[in-house]
Amino acid sequence: MKIYYHSPIGLIELTGNETGLETCSFLRKSGQDVSLEEIKASLVGAPEPLLAARQQLDEYFKGIRREFSLPLRLEGTSFQKKVWSELQTIPYGQTRSYSQVASACGRPGAARAVGRANHDNPLVIIIPCHRVIGADGGLVGFGAGLWRKAWLLNHERKVSGSRSQSIRQF
Numbered sequence: 001m002k003i004y005y006h007s008p009i010g011l012i013e014l015t016g017n018e019t020g021l022e023t024c025s026f027l028r029k030s031g032q033d034v035s036l037e038e039i040k041a042s043l044v045g046a047p048e049p050l051l052a053a054r055q056q057l058d059e060y061f062k063g064i065r066r067e068f069s070l071p072l073r074l075e076g077t078s079f080q081k082k083v084w085s086e087l088q089t090i091p092y093g094q095t096r097s098y099s100q101v102a103s104a105c106g107r108p109g110a111a112r113a114v115g116r117a118n119h120d121n122p123l124v125i126i127i128p129c130h131r132v133i134g135a136d137g138g139l140v141g142f143g144a145g146l147w148r149k150a151w152l153l154n155h156e157r158k159v160s161g162s163r164s165q166s167i168r169q170f
Contacts, residue, residue, distance in 0.1 A: 003042040004034055005054045007061055009148050012125075014054060018047040020071035023122045024057075026144040053126065060125065063159040066092035068126045076120065079105070083117035090131040093160030095153065097135045115141050125152065 005012045009026075011034060016022040027034065043051070049071050059065035074081060082105050089104075090096050096104075098111035098118075107113065118129040124144055130152040134140045142149035156162075 001042075001047060001050065003046045003050045003054060004039045005057050006039070007057065009151050010144075012057065014050050014057075016047065016049050016053075016073060018049065020073035021049050021053045021123065021126065022073045022075075024053065024124055024126050025122070026124065026148065057125065061155075063155075066156075066160075070126065072123065072126070074122065076117075076122075079107075079113065080117040080120060082106075083114055084121060084123075084127045087118070087121070087127050087129055087132065090128060092128075093156040093162045095131050095133045098132055099135055101132055111135075119143055131156075 001017060002013055002015045004027075005014065007026075011027045012024060013027050013034075014021060014024050043054075053068075053070050056065055056068050056070060060068070074084060076084070083101060086101055086104050098114045099108070102108055102110040102114045105114070114132070118132055118141060121127050121129040124130070130142060130149045132141075139146050139149050139153075
């Protein structure tokens, strides 16, 4: 089943079932327009994990929620799951480099593999792949668009009161 959430940076599609959330992704391709009627209809009879994800995303974008607490149904390799688990330990409003995540996963030198696992992350925002940046502090590798990555990082820094420099919008 799928439902939708209108975020400040685009329409998000959530998929899953009664046992958990499977995907959270931005709709960004031509031909993926969803009408308000379709959005409302998708909520009728939606499983609780999807409704909870929608509510928690709303709280995140309003600056109320910093961590997600949802049942997840992740499918991936053991390395991908290890990376995704590590991403969830990056504190709100902070970042890590791909090499730092690789080292934390016990695979120093596997920064490119971490980048690939980030790219394959099925739960954007929920599993905060946007918090992973280049070793030089630059924004790289966000399938939903670097401008969204910058927006998310700036949002978190603003809400957390971080004094670090804002990320340039694209």
